[in-house]
Amino acid sequence: GENVEQHPSTLSVQEGDSAVIKCTYSDSASNYFPWYKQELGKRPQLIIDIRSNVGEKKDQRIAVTLNKTAKHFSLHITETQPEDSAVYFCAAINAGNMLTFGGGTRLMVKP
Amino acid sequence: GAGVSQSPSNKVTEKGKDVELRCDPISGHTALYWYRQSLGQGLEFLIYFQGNSAPDKSGLPSDRFSAERTGGSVSTLTIQRTQQEDSAVYLCASSLIGRYEQYFGPGTRLTVT
Secondary structure: OOOEEEEOOEEEEEOOOOEEEEEEEOOOOOOEEEEEEEOOOOOOEEEEEEEOOOOEEEEOOEEEEEEOOOOEEEEEEOOOOHHHOEEEEEEEEOOOOOEEEOOOEEEEEEO | OOOOEEEOOEEEEOOOOOEEEEEEOOOOOOEEEEEEEOOOOOEEEEEEEEOOEEEEOOOOOOOOEEEEEOOOOOEEEEEOOOOHHHOEEEEEEEEOOOOOOOEEOOOEEEEEO
């Protein structure tokens, strides 16, 4: 089955700096890669996603890049703000529509 | 419109008791998913419904876990003879047919004492 690895597990940045979170996946058939943001005690919220036929997608301060050959994808947050502090999860979906999640990254943005 | 809802929000039960967790998906979403999130951990897939059928039950941790969905809407996850290791947040998600995006409910925090 699919295996998704996520790094780093914790990330601390200064407000205004950029943050990058990286994930690798094992199943070359996976074709959809979402990112979720989960604040403490809240539900995971879908913030951006990318399909396998696209190399990059951007939405304001967040962007995701995908390298299908290397089987890795990354989340980039620019001009970080304290409200970006949360746990971020990457995931990959296979033909069975099952999401396999990475272990999560706790992002702390220091004012 | 209304998002995915789950009930109860919190459940404390004694070891050995059965519990039922409920999920109401977004109206019109035919696909429904159950995940488990242990404290400080990632999300673990449990089971997936397309309509009322469950083509993938591979994630259920043991035969104490079962789930059903009726009328293509509400789903119930049942855990029999609960154990302390069942303590976790149980999350439900739904999606439209043919779409990958999954939207999560607020979860049920289960504590087995």
